[in-house]
Amino acid sequence: MVRRVISQTPITASEARRLLVEETDEQAKLDPRIQNLIHVLVKFVATDPAKSSDVLKKFMTDGIPERVAVQLVDNIPQTDGEFLAIVGSDAALLAKKDQVLQRIKGLQL
Numbered sequence: 001m002v003r004r005v006i007s008q009t010p011i012t013a014s015e016a017r018r019l020l021v022e023e024t025d026e027q028a029k030l031d032p033r034i035q036n037l038i039h040v041l042v043k044f045v046a047t048d049p050a051k052s053s054d055v056l057k058k059f060m061t062d063g064i065p066e067r068v069a070v071q072l073v074d075n076i077p078q079t080d081g082e083f084l085a086i087v088g089s090d091a092a093l094l095a096k097k098d099q100v101l102q103r104i105k106g107l108q109l
Helices: 013-023 032-044 049-061 066-075 080-087 097-107
Strands: none
Touching (some): 013 032, 049 066, 049 097, 080 097
16 A cells, blocks of 8 residues: 655544544555554543544643644643653743643543
């Protein structure tokens, strides 16, 4: 199968699961790599795509870059250490740590 990059847009794991399960044609689903990816996503990603998308938009309106927001939604950090592992040493993001952690706790992804 010939592959080409059409666009590069970060998406959450729950959105990837939805796209692969619901919108991938049956011929592509025969590929063992796609089957393995679908298996892993179905097994380990429990968040609802709509809810993940909503949280992602809220993070981005708070000024968090899209790639970091996707990582936050996918990994759902619960502690300061987990948050730091995702955002690194970006001072602007570190200032929003409590706000982000509070939003994640309140949303119950």
